[in-house]
Amino acid sequence: MRDQNVFTPKSQAIMLVSENEEIAQLVADVFPVNEENKVTRNGASFQMLNGTALDLAFKHDLVIFEIDPNDTGELRAIEAVLTHRDDNTLFVALTQNDLSITKARELYKIGIDEVLPLSIDGEGLKAAVNEKLNARAVSRTTISDGSSALGKVIPVAKARGGIGATTVAVNLACSLVGGRGSFFRKSAKNRVALLDFDLQFGNSNVFLDLEDNGGFLQLIENSKIPDDHFLSSILQEHGLGVDVLCAPTPMVPLQSMRPDLIEGMLDLLQQRYDYVIIDLPCAVVEWVEPIFKRATKLALVTDTTVPCVRQARRLIDFYREANVGLPVEFVVNRERNTLIKPSHVREAEKVLKTSLKHWLPENSKVARNSVDLGRPIVDLKRQTDLGKALAKLAAAVSAETQPVATKKA
Incomplete structure (x- = not known):
């Protein structure tokens, strides 16, 4: 902790x-x-x-x-x-x-x-x-003491651009820190890293009022596998307890990252952090494979339109090539759950072969205010319908992926 x-x-x-x-x-x-x-x-x-x-x-x-x-x-x-x-x-x-x-x-x-x-x-x-x-x-x-299990890697993917995956990733990371005012035990305090791997359009730093420190460009330009000292120099600590790797401000090619860089980073980050949240690009690239091989769970943000559901299904099939048994939490954004499921929701669940459990209601005012102020919804407007839904999502993820201490050798 x-x-x-x-x-x-x-x-x-x-x-x-x-x-x-x-x-x-x-x-x-x-x-x-x-x-x-x-x-x-x-x-x-x-x-x-x-x-x-x-x-x-x-x-x-x-x-x-x-x-x-x-x-x-x-x-x-x-x-x-x-x-x-x-x-x-x-x-x-x-x-x-x-x-x-x-x-x-x-x-x-x-x-x-x-x-x-x-x-x-x-x-x-x-x-x-x-x-x-x-x-x-x-x-x-x-x-050195071997008292902690490896941290849980939770990638956040999107079925289409603009679906709100960054909102989910940022608020999930901040909620998983735990502590006072969260769904978790008040004494709990988790170590959480947020990695914005959406190289071309990532803006997690904007949601947290952070400026890019050039760390990602250093990572890309570094020919060597990153060490712990290097990672410490590029991660930025946020006041809510999350350590953040911002996406690069300059536009860079998606192929700028390499699988060996990802492997090296995760080796170190899983030793240091309880949770590693990764905001993925809306693209299929080679270097995501090591992420999904280590993933404990995937959060896939979608809506219930036919194109989005079809794309979500394709992504799941692709990601499970790297991790056959990968658990997936589908997060339906900007839609409210209803007691009686409409026919299009039933059809979406049939295509995705699961029940849709996580729904984030449309609340454009709260979402816009959060971005403008650079404060996550779970910090700024936690008691709103959207804030409660995001915190509930984090509580569900935490309950199912809680890090368990291992015995010392």
């Missing part, structure tokens, strides 16, 4: 590489020197440290440094240190406020954990560092 407290080590050794007195004061304010924090300043740049940089850096828990992304000599010096890195030292770079996404990606690619603007204040620096430390600690605990 997700710990509500921010992880903070009992003691921290911090290394500062900068001549900037304002940065030195900022670090001193955030990490006051005492028996818990020891801050040392070592030169103005990694180049000036020469051969001592490697030994000095890895004797510290946290290295904060100022970097000019156009200084190729300094970049090479930092990269030389990071090629020998382990996961015990966190590297945080402070750089120009108007840094482009391309330059930021270059810095992340050489192994820097976090890239922050020089104008950041103390609270921002402290929050960024704690977020990285907390994510790393959760991952280590999960992997």
